[in-house]
Amino acid sequence: MTPGPRLLWGTGVAVVAVLAVAVALMWKPAIAPIGAPPVTSFDAQTKLAGARVVALGDCIVCHTAKGGQPFAGGLPLATPFGTIYATNITPDVETGIGNWSLEAFTRAVRHGVARDGHLLYPAFPYIHFTRMSDGDISAAYAYLMTREPVKATAPANELIFPLNFRPLLAFWNMLFLRPGPEAADASKDVQWNRGKLLVDGLGHCASCHSPLNPIGGEKSGHAFDGGIVDGREAPALNALSAAPKPWTQAQLVTYLRTGRASEHGAAAGPMLPVTRDLATVPEQDVQAIATYILSIQKPRPTDASPVASTSPSAQAQSGAVLFAASCAQCHGPQAPMQSIGERPTLALSTAVNASTPRNAIQMILGGIDWHGEDALNYMPAFAQVYNNRQIADLASYIRATYSQRGPWDDVEESVAKVRKENDAR
Structure with a gap:
């Protein structure tokens, strides 16, 4: 049986309507480029306020590649759907935001739309930035537009199909973006x-x-x-x-x-x-x-109260030898670090008391980089020192010795998984 003319006509109208809505959602007009504003067009107080805003937003963290220039982009951001590369937000006219007006910058922050009209991926957290005040957005704009321009083009994103088709973000925004600032709660201080x-x-x-x-x-x-x-x-x-x-x-x-x-x-x-x-x-x-x-x-x-630890397993006992060789100098009970500088004991560590060994494994594998004269934490990495079995033994020993919670399951498998993920980044 073939469909009648009315059904075909009705179906066609519905399809056209859906396509029209989709096009309306996906299409965003470009905002005209401007000449790069001179640095002197921004007053010192606004730039100072902008430095505070940019620091609170951690902009330099995501928009600076390892070994790259500040805010010049290129940092790979790993997502479950592939890799997105952070963009250049220095005032370079060709590869950055040098020809963006405050209007274009505000639209990007509030709605996730670039100056030329393409939709930005939500790795740029505009669903949260949209709540910023107009004053904070203007201050951030002033600060960024007075940075040193850097000519740098980010690599092409590496996303799986169909998520590499930007117009689909319009539907994502319908679900998750609620544009504009929120009113203060009058019942709170x-x-x-x-x-x-x-x-x-x-x-x-x-x-x-x-x-x-x-x-x-x-x-x-x-x-x-x-x-x-x-x-x-x-x-x-x-x-x-x-x-x-x-x-x-x-x-x-x-x-x-x-x-x-x-x-x-x-x-x-x-x-x-x-x-x-x-x-x-x-x-x-x-x-x-x-x-x-x-x-x-x-x-x-x-069920979050501490669970009595069982006797250390053979795996944990093996880890004791590794701990004595590589960790006790800093983390052992007699280590000077435990009494100098208010270093926390492993018994209070969030990673050691977590429900999974992931963060403990990452700490052992990657440590914490040395930051020169900065008064920050440092820990050597052991990824190239110990194999998966040894890392698992060490993590299991630390868990059994310093936490009152039960042992982790499948630790060696977790080590292998974390190493594979790290190698892919």
């Missing part, structure tokens, strides 16, 4: 509202510390429940009260500004450069961040 604005907006903390759904959006109802970034677990920010020693305001502020907290641990991986940026902003900003984060803590689950 100024510090809490400032903290919420920084955490949910400019700081885009949920981008890393929340699980993602199958299409790369933050999973609804699970904000701050923890995520995976650059092969490391970003801990749940709403479970800080469940740590072996619950986080306090003072400890959280110290950690965010120095990268180390005496009762918790040291920053590593993607979080380390964040703490370097936060060290440059006024302490009142970090106090506000800590106030808001501590206000979103979930009740401690009944």
